[in-house]
Amino acid sequence: MKALPIILLCATTPLLPAQSAKPETAETAKEGKDPEEKPAMIAEVLGKPIKADQSEALTSLIFTAMMGKYAKEKNIEATDKEIETFLAKGDEMGKVSRQGFVKDKKRLEEELKSTTLSAADRKKKEEELAMAEDLLKTMAEDADKPPERHPEETKMAREFVRTWKVNRELFKQYGGRVIFQQAGPEPVDAYRDFLREEEAKGSFRITDAKAKEVFWKYFTDESMHTFLDAKDGAQAMEIPWWLKEQKPE
Numbered sequence: 001m002k003a004l005p006i007i008l009l010c011a012t013t014p015l016l017p018a019q020s021a022k023p024e025t026a027e028t029a030k031e032g033k034d035p036e037e038k039p040a041m042i043a044e045v046l047g048k049p050i051k052a053d054q055s056e057a058l059t060s061l062i063f064t065a066m067m068g069k070y071a072k073e074k075n076i077e078a079t080d081k082e083i084e085t086f087l088a089k090g091d092e093m094g095k096v097s098r099q100g101f102v103k104d105k106k107r108l109e110e111e112l113k114s115t116t117l118s119a120a121d122r123k124k125k126e127e128e129l130a131m132a133e134d135l136l137k138t139m140a141e142d143a144d145k146p147p148e149r150h151p152e153e154t155k156m157a158r159e160f161v162r163t164w165k166v167n168r169e170l171f172k173q174y175g176g177r178v179i180f181q182q183a184g185p186e187p188v189d190a191y192r193d194f195l196r197e198e199e200a201k202g203s204f205r206i207t208d209a210k211a212k213e214v215f216w217k218y219f220t221d222e223s224m225h226t227f228l229d230a231k232d233g234a235q236a237m238e239i240p241w242w243l244k245e246q247k248p249e
Contacts, residue, residue: 042208052208059215062204066195069203071166078161086157087149089242098136105132164240170194171237178233179225185236192219 039051043058045065050058071077108129112122160183167187171178176189198204206212218224228236 042211043204043206045204055208055211058206058211059218062206062215063191063195066198066203067163067166069198070170070194071162074166074169076162076165076169078158078165082161083154083157086161086242087153090157101132101136105129105136108132161240168237171234177227177230178236179227180236184241185228185233187233187237188219188225195219 039053041049042052042055043050043062045062046069048065050061054061108125111117112125112129117125164184167185167190170190171187174187174190174193176187176193178185179188180186206215227233
């Protein structure tokens with residue numbers, strides 16, 4: 001069973017900040033309140049309550065539910081062909097990575113032949129060489145195995161592709177500025193406008209003032225982001241990185 005490609009280990013949702021509006025249980029205890037009292041509801045999304053003890057996950061819970069709702073309404077899904085194209089690109093990147101490690105191994109072996117290296121430099125290069133050799137060994141073992149897809153690999157690829165397609169559709173509908181995160185481009189202005197509409201519809205509501213402030217910060221605080229220029233942002237939302245050399249569908 002092959003190891004999952006590095007590209008599939010990134011998140012498929014925005015790199016949202018951790019929710020800091022955590023209930024002060026210690027303070028509650030000091031005030032003499034029942035420590036076993038059920039946590040109060042601080043929000044609701046699609047009819048499901050979010051309690052105070054879930055405050056750190058509030059942003060993720062609401063955002064994920066809203067993206068799922070949008071995907072369902074727009075009939076957005078990743079096709080088998082799109083998933084295979086994505087995975088094939090990951091395989092290609094793995095081969096490129098292997099070539100890079102081979103070059104690193106040869107370079108380090110040559111550098112370690114030097115008699116002028118300090119003890120510290122020699123130790124560092126020996127550690128780097130050992131790491132490169134371990135990685136190449138793992139890659140060689142994977143290459144000798146029959147080609148097969150780990151079910152989790154396919155599942156993550158499906159979600160990754162679907163997320164990008166949702167982002168593209170949101171950008172087409174709402175426009176706005178785009179940022180680039182580890183998992184790819186994000187139409188953050190489109191997120192904001194879509195979420196405001198859904199809040200107005202009653203798809204979700206946040207009753208705790210502090211939690212509400214933290215939730216909206218990622219989508220409204222410009223100081224948190226570096227925006228792509230309009231042309232680059234539009235291009236990033238039109239063609240995913242794994243299809244850069246192909247025509248968009």
